[in-house]
Amino acid sequence: MTIEPPDAVPARVDTSQPLGQAVVAMFRGVQEELEGYPAGSVKIIIFGGIAVHLYTSHRVSVDVDAEVFHCDRSLSKQELIESLGATPESFIDPDTGRTLALNYDLSFNTTLGPLHEDYLDRAIQLEEFDENSPIHIMIAAPVDLAISKLGRATEQDIGDIEKLLRRGLILTTDLNRLALQAIDVYVGNKEPPRSILRNIISDYLETTDDEAPERHRPLD
Numbered sequence: 680m681t682i683e684p685p686d687a688v689p690a691r692v693d694t695s696q697p698l699g700q701a702v703v704a705m706f707r708g709v710q711e712e713l714e715g716y717p718a719g720s721v722k723i724i725i726f727g728g729i730a731v732h733l734y735t736s737h738r739v740s741v742d743v744d745a746e747v748f749h750c751d752r753s754l755s756k757q758e759l760i761e762s763l764g765a766t767p768e769s770f771i772d773p774d775t776g777r778t779l780a781l782n783y784d785l786s787f788n789t790t791l792g793p794l795h796e797d798y799l800d801r802a803i804q805l806e807e808f809d810e811n812s813p814i815h816i817m818i819a820a821p822v823d824l825a826i827s828k829l830g831r832a833t834e835q836d837i838g839d840i841e842k843l844l845r846r847g848l849i850l851t852t853d854l855n856r857l858a859l860q861a862i863d864v865y866v867g868n869k870e871p872p873r874s875i876l877r878n879i880i881s882d883y884l885e886t887t888d889d890e891a892p893e894r895h896r897p898l899d
Contacts, residue, residue: 686850687821687847687848687849687850687853688846688847688848690734690803690820690821690848691734692733692734692803692805692806692818693733693734693736694733694805694807696732696736696773697770697771697772697773698729698732698739698740698770698772698781699732699733700770701768701769701770701781702725702729702733702743702768702781703805703807704768705743705763705766705768705781705783706723706808706814706816707807708766709721709759709762709763709814710808710812710813710814712762713754713813713814714813715813716751716753716754716813717751717813718810718811718812718813719749719810719812719813719814719815720750720751720753720754720813720814721747721749721750721751721754721759721813721814721815722747722748722749722750722814722815722817723745723746723747723748723814723815723816723817724745724746724748724798724799724802724816724817724818724819725743725744725745725816725817725818725819726744726745726746726787726789726819726824726827727740727742727743727744727745727784727787727824728740728742728744728835728839729742729743729744730744730818730819730824731824731839731842731843733818734818734821734824734843734846734848735842735843735846735848737839737842738835738839739772739774739779741779741780741781741782742781742782742783742784742787743763743781743782743783743784744784744787745783745784745787746787746788746789747759747760748799760783760785761785763783764782764783764785766783767780767781767782767783768780768781769781789827790866791830791831792826792827792828792829792830792831792865792872793826793827793829793830793858793861793862793864793865793872794823794826794827794861794865795822795823795826795857795858795860795861796860796861796864798819798820798823798826799817801819801820801822801823802817802818802819802820802823803817803818803820804816804817804818805817805818821843821848821849822849822853822854822857823857824839824843825839825840825843825844825849825854825858826854826857826858826861828840829858829862829872829875829876830865830867830872832871832872832875837875837879840879841879841882841883844879844883845883851880851883851884854876854880855876855880858872858876859873859876862876
């Protein structure tokens with residue numbers, strides 16, 4: 680049985696890869712359009728495969744799952760979202776050499792899965808959009824990212840959660856506690872995410888020594 684360290688590995692957001700650079704470029708366009716607006720006029724938080732990639736470089740995603748959680752009254756939130764959806768960013772997948780298009784997912788909604796009420800408090804702000812910028816871009820913390828994936832829980836979602844665990848970015852104790860709190864107030868069938876959570880944690884804790892968690896390796 681694996682024994683977890685007392686603390687999780689500090690989460691680092693890496694935008695140096697082509698996909699990360701495309702994410703920055705997408706929101707740079709909005710930043711330029713908002714020139715002259717007060718700092719923090721627009722605040723966006725990113726979930727999904729993009730967030731997983733920024734933490735782990737685990738896989739490439741072409742959809743930005745994000746929530747505009749604050750928008751200045753003088754701005755139209757709907758027009759802002761439509762503008763993001765209309766301007767895909769191209770980038771080259773280093774693994775295949777193919778040119779891919781990064782798109783803002785207009786259908787993403789944080790109510791599609793459980794989400795802890797304190798998720799914004801744990802989010803990490805992208806350094807490229809500092810406190811003086813009219814737009815602030817946040818990345819959901821690893822534990823909240825994992826919780827949000829318990830609703831749909833595709834094979835890819837489960838793989839993402841396991842990757843975050845193996846990197847030591849989440850402790851099973853924190854994941855279990857916060858996820859159960861989120862599921863308790865989740866509007867939907869609560870048993871599937873609870874069952875998936877139990878299975879993920881059980882499978883992870885049964886990892887053999889030969890399959891030691893990646894937290895023992897240097898981060899990429």
